[in-house]
Amino acid sequence: MAIKSDLHLHSNFSGDSDTPMEEMVQKAISLGLTHICFTEHYDPDYLYTEEEPGKYEINTDSYLYDLLKCKAKYQDQIKVLFGIELGLQPQIKRELAIYNRSHDFDFVIGSTHICNRKDPYYPSFFEGRSEDEAHQEYFEAVLESVKKLPYFDVYGHLDYVVRYGPTKNDKYTYQKHADVFDKILTSLLEQEKGIELNTAGFRYGLNQPNPCIDIIKRYKELGGEIITIGSDAHEPAHVGDCFDKAADILTECGFKYYTIFEGRSPEFVRI
Ligand SMILES: [Zn+2]
Ligand SMILES: [Zn+2]
Numbered sequence: 001m002a003i004k005s006d007l008h009l010h011s012n013f014s015g016d017s018d019t020p021m022e023e024m025v026q027k028a029i030s031l032g033l034t035h036i037c038f039t040e041h042y043d044p045d046y047l048y049t050e051e052e053p054g055k056y057e058i059n060t061d062s063y064l065y066d067l068l069k070c071k072a073k074y075q076d077q078i079k080v081l082f083g084i085e086l087g088l089q090p091q092i093k094r095e096l097a098i099y100n101r102s103h104d105f106d107f108v109i110g111s112t113h114i115c116n117r118k119d120p121y122y123p124s125f126f127e128g129r130s131e132d133e134a135h136q137e138y139f140e141a142v143l144e145s146v147k148k149l150p151y152f153d154v155y156g157h158l159d160y161v162v163r164y165g166p167t168k169n170d171k172y173t174y175q176k177h178a179d180v181f182d183k184i185l186t187s188l189l190e191q192e193k194g195i196e197l198n199t200a201g202f203r204y205g206l207n208q209p210n211p212c213i214d215i216i217k218r219y220k221e222l223g224g225e226i227i228t229i230g231s232d233a234h235e236p237a238h239v240g241d242c243f244d245k246a247a248d249i250l251t252e253c254g255f256k257y258y259t260i261f262e263g264r265s266p267e268f269v270r271i
Pocket of ligand 2: 008010085232
């Protein structure tokens with residue numbers, strides 16, 4: 001594999017994974033990866049169901065404790081980095097700001113999982129309007145988060161919403177939402193923040209990563225250089241998933257480097 005760093009991994013410290021951290025590390029070593037970053041979910045004020053209250057809260061101290069053990073145990077084989085995937089929502093700005101300052105993360109992904117107090121994961125998000133309108137609402141929420149909640153290094157799976165609509169990405173194009181995408185990308189560039197190429201899109205049958213290739217191309221055209229690669233694996237089988245495709249896409253979009261982070265600083269690695 002041309003790409004040897006997976007910067008978006010979950011373990012059982014995330015509410016939607018049952019995998020012990022060590023199993024993810026061992027899988028990454030077996031694939032020949034040199035760097036991995038756990039980016040467990042921290043999504044305060046998520047729309048919790050009665051069955052699963054607090055599902056995306058995290059005990060960050062015990063997460064760090066286990067991570068440091070894994071990091072030391074496997075230090076001769078792989079570098080294990082300490083990250084978080086922050087669920088961005090404007091009403092929790094203060095909470096996110098405090099949390100971001102309270103921990104020495106290597107890397108922070110900012111993601112929109114909840115959009116205007118609705119969850120795009122469920123069909124109701126798309127009901128009573130066109131799929132394009134639902135997508136547009138999500139992208140405008142992303143723009144608001146990019147501008148108001150600068151507590152992250154890269155924006156995660158920028159067009160995540162297209163995974164869940166009735167026709168997924170069959171009719172979705174960059175051009176339909178070019179205005180809002182350009183505002184998002186320009187604002188990220190002004191703040192020296194990046195995007196990630198999230199390969200889970202392939203697992204959702206999009207035949208594209210998230211975001212789609214045209215957004216990645218546009219980011220590069222506008223001068224973007226900071227792009228991390230993440231599988232968003234929640235189990236060992238998905239670690240490093242589709243990284244060969246990711247390398248081809250980066251090259252096609254004009255990138256010569258991908259990015260890794262340590263201590264919140266980007267480093268550029270030749271593809
Ligand atoms: Zn996510
Ligand atoms: Zn994730």
